[in-house]
Amino acid sequence: MSFLSKLVTLFGLILLTHAGYSAHEHTILFNNTRLALPHDIIVETLVAVVIVSIGLVLGAEKLKPISWRDWAGQIERDGGARNPYLGLEERYGFWDIRNWTYREPVLAVALWLCSGVSCICVEHALTISQAKRQEFADWMRGQDLPAKQ
Amino acid sequence: MAPTKQELSLLINPLVPEAVQHNNRVLSSLHSLTAFLLGLSAGILALQSATGFAFYFLGTVLVSGLFHLALIQRSSGAGAGAFFPGSNAGEIEGSVAMGKDGVVRMDLVDSSKKRGGFVLRKGAWRDVWFGGGVLSEALSGFVLGWTGVGGVLR
Numbered sequence: 001m002s003f004l005s006k007l008v009t010l011f012g013l014i015l016l017t018h019a020g021y022s023a024h025e026h027t028i029l030f031n032n033t034r035l036a037l038p039h040d041i042i043v044e045t046l047v048a049v050v051i052v053s054i055g056l057v058l059g060a061e062k063l064k065p066i067s068w069r070d071w072a073g074q075i076e077r078d079g080g081a082r083n084p085y086l087g088l089e090e091r092y093g094f095w096d097i098r099n100w101t102y103r104e105p106v107l108a109v110a111l112w113l114c115s116g117v118s119c120i121c122v123e124h125a126l127t128i129s130q131a132k133r134q135e136f137a138d139w140m141r142g143q144d145l146p147a148k149q
Numbered sequence: 150m151a152p153t154k155q156e157l158s159l160l161i162n163p164l165v166p167e168a169v170q171h172n173n174r175v176l177s178s179l180h181s182l183t184a185f186l187l188g189l190s191a192g193i194l195a196l197q198s199a200t201g202f203a204f205y206f207l208g209t210v211l212v213s214g215l216f217h218l219a220l221i222q223r224s225s226g227a228g229a230g231a232f233f234p235g236s237n238a239g240e241i242e243g244s245v246a247m248g249k250d251g252v253v254r255m256d257l258v259d260s261s262k263k264r265g266g267f268v269l270r271k272g273a274w275r276d277v278w279f280g281g282g283v284l285s286e287a288l289s290g291f292v293l294g295w296t297g298v299g300g301v302l303r
Contacts (some may be wrong), residue, residue: 016186020192023195023302024301049190049208057179057215058219060179063172063220064171065168065232065267066270067163067267070231071168
């Protein structure tokens, strides 16, 4: 709720309270419910209703687009910090388990058990897979070069 | 059986349930607040029976109209279709149909720059004007304010 809408709502509520108090006084003074209210009280009440309505509508929370397309587009334009799939999009690659010889996992598990630092084996696996990826890329380039010539 | 237009709409342009809930909550809280306010003023004006209910409906029309105007203005002309699923539960404006070859073709009418670039849902204005508990929770709030103020003032 912005400051302006709060101000407008407050002003309308003050008008409404004033109209209500005036109606109360009028009833006490004439002690007759059949007597019609003066016009100024009626007008004040109606104006107060319109003003408070405007204030509440302006102060209503912002709506969110319901179509997945528009909603996701808005998140992307805002920088993607509210993306609910952020955890899936930014993660480590898969381990290349084919490169693990018999001894390495045993070594890693032993390390993990001994030191209690599980990060080490993850890092170890990542370096291995990185090295392997580099090797694969080099091999691909080697395959490509003669084909281009 | 061929899928209906509504099913195809939801398949190609899915809804975000969280956003739908949020928008409905905003709308119903606005209607509850304004209905109570209308009840207070109906009590001050000492309206009775049918006049009071006529006042409620006029006031609700005013609030819905203001809300709709604000909606159109804030969404650069897209209107209610971008924020409410409508009476057909998410059917889009424009055409979406599956051909005999099984290919679904969609055509969003004037969804370009003119209307904010949103996907619009058919009949969404009904949600703004009749939704948000206008005939249920908000009405009971109105009667509460009406009788309360009427009892205190007279």
